[in-house]
Amino acid sequence: MSILTIRGGRAGTHAARRRWWPGRAGHGFVAPYVVLLIAFGVVPTGYAIDFAFTDASGRFAGLSNFTAAAADFRFASAAAHVALYLLFWLVSLVVLVVGLALLLHNLAARGVGKALRFLYYLPGALAGAASVMVWLFMLDPTVSPAGFLLRALGLDTFGQVIAPGHLPFVLTAIAFWTGAGGWIVVMYGALNNISPELMEAARIDGAGPWQIARRVQIPLLRKWIVYMVILAFAVGAQLFVEPQLLSQASNGVAGRDYSLNQLSYDFAFQNNDLGTAAAVSVVLLVVTLAVAVVFVVKSGFFDAG
Amino acid sequence: MPADTRRPTARIHEGAARTPVSRPRRTTRQRMPSPVRALVLTAFLLFFAVPVLWLVLAATKTDDQLVRGNPLSFGSWSALRHNWDALTAYQSDAIFLWLRNSAVYSSLALVITLAVTIPAGYALAMTEFRGRRPLLVATLVVMLMPNATLVVPLFLEINAVHLVGSTWSVVLPYSFYPFGVYLTYIYFSTAVPKELLAAARIDGCSEFGAFRRIALPLAAPVIALVGFFSFVANWTNYFLPYVLLPESDQFPVQVGLGTLLSNVPQFNPTAGTLAVERPELALATLLAIIPVLVVFLFSQRFLVAGMLAGATKG
Numbered sequence: 001m002s003i004l005t006i007r008g009g010r011a012g013t014h015a016a017r018r019r020w021w022p023g024r025a026g027h028g029f030v031a032p033y034v035v036l037l038i039a040f041g042v043v044p045t046g047y048a049i050d051f052a053f054t055d056a057s058g059r060f061a062g063l064s065n066f067t068a069a070a071a072d073f074r075f076a077s078a079a080a081h082v083a084l085y086l087l088f089w090l091v092s093l094v095v096l097v098v099g100l101a102l103l104l105h106n107l108a109a110r111g112v113g114k115a116l117r118f119l120y121y122l123p124g125a126l127a128g129a130a131s132v133m134v135w136l137f138m139l140d141p142t143v144s145p146a147g148f149l150l151r152a153l154g155l156d157t158f159g160q161v162i163a164p165g166h167l168p169f170v171l172t173a174i175a176f177w178t179g180a181g182g183w184i185v186v187m188y189g190a191l192n193n194i195s196p197e198l199m200e201a202a203r204i205d206g207a208g209p210w211q212i213a214r215r216v217q218i219p220l221l222r223k224w225i226v227y228m229v230i231l232a233f234a235v236g237a238q239l240f241v242e243p244q245l246l247s248q249a250s251n252g253v254a255g256r257d258y259s260l261n262q263l264s265y266d267f268a269f270q271n272n273d274l275g276t277a278a279a280v281s282v283v284l285l286v287v288t289l290a291v292a293v294v295f296v297v298k299s300g301f302f303d304a305g
Numbered sequence: 306m307p308a309d310t311r312r313p314t315a316r317i318h319e320g321a322a323r324t325p326v327s328r329p330r331r332t333t334r335q336r337m338p339s340p341v342r343a344l345v346l347t348a349f350l351l352f353f354a355v356p357v358l359w360l361v362l363a364a365t366k367t368d369d370q371l372v373r374g375n376p377l378s379f380g381s382w383s384a385l386r387h388n389w390d391a392l393t394a395y396q397s398d399a400i401f402l403w404l405r406n407s408a409v410y411s412s413l414a415l416v417i418t419l420a421v422t423i424p425a426g427y428a429l430a431m432t433e434f435r436g437r438r439p440l441l442v443a444t445l446v447v448m449l450m451p452n453a454t455l456v457v458p459l460f461l462e463i464n465a466v467h468l469v470g471s472t473w474s475v476v477l478p479y480s481f482y483p484f485g486v487y488l489t490y491i492y493f494s495t496a497v498p499k500e501l502l503a504a505a506r507i508d509g510c511s512e513f514g515a516f517r518r519i520a521l522p523l524a525a526p527v528i529a530l531v532g533f534f535s536f537v538a539n540w541t542n543y544f545l546p547y548v549l550l551p552e553s554d555q556f557p558v559q560v561g562l563g564t565l566l567s568n569v570p571q572f573n574p575t576a577g578t579l580a581v582e583r584p585e586l587a588l589a590t591l592l593a594i595i596p597v598l599v600v601f602l603f604s605q606r607f608l609v610a611g612m613l614a615g616a617t618k619g
Contacts, residue, residue, distance in 0.1 A: 023434025025512030030440060033425035033486060037440075040459065040481035041447035047458035048450065100349060103342055118605065119350055122357045125597035127541030130562060130590035133572075133583065134356045137363075137376075145359055145376040177353065182534065186488075189526055189609045193496040223491045231484070234449040248572075261453060274457070281454035288449045302441050303494075 051278035065279035069267070074257040081167070082259050086236045088172040093232050094225065097180055101187035102213050117188060121181035132245045135174050139246075162246050167258065174242050179235070183228055190224045191217060226299045230292045237284050240265065260284060363587035364388060371583055384584070392585045395565070400589055402554055403561035408596065410472065410546070410557055411539040414479035418535045422482055423528060426489020427520055431502055432512070441490070444483045453544065460548050474549045475557075479539045485531035492527035493520070529607030537597055558593045565589055 021027075055061040069075060100120070107113040126134065137143050140158040141150040155161045162170055194217060202212050218225075240261040247256045257263055260280055268277035296302060355377075363371055366380030367387075374380070392400055429437060459478055460469070468474040497520065505515040543559045550556060556564070566572055568581040 023432065023437075026428040026432035026434030026437065028512075029424040029428030029432070029516070030434075032421045034440070036421060036477075036481040037443060037447065037483070039462075040478045041450075041483065042443060043462060044455045044458035045447055045450050047461065048454045051458075096349075100346075103346060106342075114605065116346060116350060117609070118601065119354045121601060122598070123353055125537065125541075125594040125601070126357070126360075126590070127543070127559065130360070130593065133566070133586060133590070134360055136572075137359065138356050143372055143376060145355055147376070177356070181353065182537075185608055186530065189530060190495070192609055193492075193526075220495070223495055227487060227491060230445070231448065234451075238451045238453070240453060261451060264451075265453065268457075278454060281451045285446075285450055289446060292445060292449060296445075302438060 048278050049282055051274050052282040053275075055275055056273070061275060065275040066283070068273075068276050069263075069279045069283070072263070074263055075260075078257055078260045078263050082237060082239055085168045085171055085239060085259075086233065088168045089175055089236045090229060090232055092172055092176055093180065093183070094229060096176070097183045097187060097228070098218065098221065098225065100180075101184050101191060102217060104184070105188055105191045105217075106209055117181075117185060120184055123177045124179070124181040126178065131174070131178055132241075135242075136245075139170065164255070164258075167243065167246075170246075171239065171242050175236070175239075179232075186228075187221060187224060190221055194220050222299060223301060226295050226301050230288075230295055233291050234288045237288055360587050360590060363584055364591055366584050368582045368584055380584075385588075388582075388584045388588045391582070392588050395581065395585075396553070399553070399561065400558070400592060403556050403558040404592065404596075406555060407540055407557040407559070407593075410475050410479065411536050413472070413476045414539050415532060415536050417476070417480035418482045418485060419528065419532055421480065422485040422531055422535075423489055423521075423524060424516065426486045426527075426531075427493050427516060427524070429486070429490045430493035431497070431499060431520065444486055448483045448487070456544050456548055459545065463549060469549055470551055470555070472555075475542075475546050478545060479535075479542070482531070482535045482538070484538070485535055488531050488534070489524075489527050492524070492530075497523055525607050526609070529604040533600060533604045533608060536600055540597055558589075562586070562589055562593060 052065055053061060053063075055064065104113045104116055107116075123131070138146060139150075139161045141147045141156055141161065142158075144150060150156075150161060198216060199212060202216050207215065238261050239259040243258040244256070244262055244265075247258070247262075256266065261284070264277045264280035267273045267280065359376055362377060362379055365382070365385040365388075366374060367384050370378075370380050370384070428434070429441060463469055463474045463478075501523075502515050502519055505519045506512075510518065540557075541559055542557075543563060546555075546557050547560050547563065550560070553564070565581050565586050569583055569586055570580050571583065
């Protein structure tokens with residue numbers, strides 16, 4: 001109370017300033033970010049969208065790039081591949097990441113939890129060339145440490161493992177291996193921010209670990225889960241590196257046109273057709289945005305506080 | 306003696322404090338090493354860690370042992386020594402130069418990212434201002450844009466200001482980290498009660514003061530999270546430096562690994578005379594991931610800390 005009265009004068013001037021420029025503090029805090037956002041986000045995105053609507057000579061081309069992409073004989077099958085892969089990838093990510101984070105969080109022995117988090121995260125540090133080499137070996141039954149498992153499934157050669165029908169599983173496994181650890185860390189941190197009083201209250205009310213997870217922890221993780229789903233959808237829709245490298249390593253058993261992004265890459269660098277390549281990307285962006293909008297609206301994701 | 310009379314009452318209070326409800330619960334919680342849970346956690350441990358273990362062991366073998374030997378066996382110290390010599394001899398110590406470049410780019414970008422991202426995410430979550438929603442939407446849209454598509458426009462843009470080939474051509478785009486803005490935004494909007502800042506404002510704190518004295522100390526976990534993820538994202542970024550940095554002595558380690566990979570005959574049949582063997586590549590990879598793991602271990606404590614227990618009560 002005394003603090004309030006003593007500093008009343010200063011608070012008053014702040015209030016006055018807030019009136020002549022509402023939200024000026026907020027603007028100050030975001031200004032540097034806005035500069036970077038425009039320079040390295042908005043402008044390149046606009047540029048890419050512009051590509052999608054112009055032809056090779058730089059004239060406005062209407063939707064012709066889009067129709068050219070859609071008319072390509074590989075487009076429909078690539079879209080179907082990506083859709084199926086997304087299903088596997090999103091379900092496994094949401095169920096397993098949330099599940100593993102909850103299991104780790106419930107571990108009584110903190111040291112074990114800490115070690116497991118680190119070990120689960122390990123592959124997250126491996127990107128690009130490194131993870132490619134690891135997986136080329138892991139998927140080859142003749143040299144893989146998990147070769148006995150692959151052979152038990154009736155897969156004796158690298159070609160059989162990466163047969164087109166298996167790719168959704170294989171690609172999900174690779175993406176999960178590199179990506180899940182980071183999200184487990186995020187979810188674990190978010191679980192730690194749930195107040196112990198709340199958990200205590202639920203326990204006193206007789207809730208078991210399963211009920212606490214379902215009624216207290218998961219609802220409080222909602223924003224994090226929504227964010228993970230939106231980003232995982234975007235990353236999954238942009239599937240590129242894994243099928244591209246599998247294709248290289250298998251001399252085409254896995255096709256070079258498995259995913260939409262590979263198709264886009266082909267348009268850009270094989271046919272020198274940046275317009276059609278950008279059109280494919282814009283289609284991906286629109287679909288991803290539509291999904292994001294559904295999640296954002298349904299979850300109240302943008303509500304402050 | 307007065308002490309005698311006081312003691313029994315004290316004991317009664319102690320007894321009351323641990324009435325049946327609190328004690329047994331604690332023990333039930335520790336008494337549940339459910340076999341299913343242990344099995345699940347172990348299965349995933351093997352899934353995540355065995356490939357990495359394989360990679361570590363691969364660095365100790367000859368290429369022949371790698372293919373013919375037991376996948377999870379240790380090769381020999383002499384093979385490791387040989388791989389080390391061959392790797393460091395590659396373009397005379399190029400690997401160390403690449404590692405140093407990665408460190409420079411990633412740490413410069415890290416500093417800018419943190420200085421820019423944390424206040425932005427905080428403002429989006431905790432203050433009202435015109436343009437807040439459009440900013441959230443724009444950030445999300447940019448994040449969803451396929452990265453491969455953005456590389457060509459970024460190149461054209463950076464070329465237009467004559468920065469191609471300079472350190473800043475990768476550091477500045479790295480510093481833009483929308484993912485981190487969202488991490489900060491969600492953290493503040495779910496974990497820090499708004500009343501805490503309202504109270505600070507009523508007490509006469511300026512907006513900046515409230516950020517610095519109230520929000521920042523509570524933000525340790527999210528600062529660690531953003532810092533860690535941005536560091537890793539930049540450290541492992543391949544495409545952007547590949548496009549923007551023409552000289553081999555400017556490459557970060559990822560692009561360097563790409564160069565090595567393309568010189569491994571088994572992965573690239575057209576590889577020339579500078580052939581690199583797979584165990585050398587494995588060793589190079591291990592050197593490339595060590596900094597990330599060190600940073601992870603260092604920040605793990607902060608990454609998962611629940612700093613807010615009782616923050617509203619105080």
